[in-house]
Amino acid sequence: MDPVRADQAQRQKWWRKYSAVINTTQYGGYLELEQSATTLRSYEPQLVPGLLQTPEYARQVITAMRVDLDAKQVEALVDVRMNRQTLLVHDDAPKLWAVIDEAAFRRIESRPTVLKEQLEHLLDAEPRTNITLQLLPFAAGFHPGLYGSFMLMGFPEPNPDVVWVENLTNSVYFEGSDDVGRYTEVFDHLRATALGPPETRSRIKSMLKEL
Template sequence: MAGSGPTVRQRRLASELRRLRELKGLTGEQAARRVGWQPSKISRIEHCTSRVKPADLITLLDAYEVSGKVRQTLIILQASAREQGWWDVYDDLSSDYSGYIGLESDAVAIRCYSMQLVHGLLQTEDYARAVIEATMMSQGSAEEVDKRVEVRMTRQATLSKPDPLNIHTIIDEAALRRIMGDPEVMSKQYAHLLAQAHKPHVTIQILPNDAGAHPAVVGPFAILNLHGPHPDIVYIETLASNIYIESDTEVHRYNLVFDHLRVMALGPDDSLAFLRAIATAP
């Protein structure tokens, strides 16, 4: 797809950073002094002769006092501008989705609460297909469904690489009781979860219905922990768009919510026993 490669995204990011510096009324040298860099580093970033590292981007956004949607967009843009992103071959991915894949690919750990669905990284192909077909409401072709399923399955490679992503998921009982596809699809999904849960980098907890009210009844969320000294980012997927939260206060709130859910949920061993019981129920 013309105009969607990493080089174009890097140039857009460089242009935006230059524009933000100028809006603050700063010269390159003044900006460099503010962040403790050599002026040449600012120049290399703005002329796209040097890639913007995640930590450097956060430093510049802080220095330019960038917040809100603009900050979120640039963080997503930086993540999606990574060299050789496998998702770049899918020219019909939305910028929101490709941006999220970039962040997920760069993360070292994900903590998530799944309310109605098993998290995408832990879905079987048949389960993913049933979910995608339902959300597309018969408005997509078989080829489009196949592509989306392929993307979801390819994302899961992050769990099997030499330094795999750590995922800690709390799955609401409702997500396990909801039949996606048919009972055979669910049976294979249960077996897949049980197999994944035995891997050292995968932790699965079940939040049973009888746990009652909890602080995440409003919906699912994921907390992504990125490489290096970056703050966590909270990701929330909605029907219309994706939301990224990075405010220290709000991210701290979601961390507290996750910790609360972790205590309310069954422990890992009891969760597996609970899952086995569901899998063998008539």
């Protein structure tokens, strides 16, 4: 990590008390980057982004995906996820632009209470000037985001942008211009294909009416 980025991240290492569970998820490095980013561009094909999840949604996701963790460890990761979200309400909050595939919402239709709370939470969060939400509908068909989720992070000059990619056993970030440029191109394609923010808000309201 470059000095400017590191200095900013060092100011708020609130996650240290969760180090036991974070160390097993390769999460610590991500948190340092996220805390010092000025822009966050997220694409999620299967889940609501962690920065926008409700506690119960996060609990169910972590429980289902991390079968290696006991209940106490799951709750620790839920706490971490909720603490992460406080960065979006600071005076110097980063700008979050999230493109979320329709599958992320349809996947939990069998849990209407959880889905309802999560949809309402997105409607509450979306009016903030630093948050832009777009839904990528099934009607978009095949697209370059099918490779999987990613997060593009921007930082103050002279620090380069970073792209973070997570999989089952590892999490990695790239800051080479070719890698970042390719993911930026894909993100631009996805946000051009997705519903605009007003249409996304209308679609979320329609989903709520369906419940």
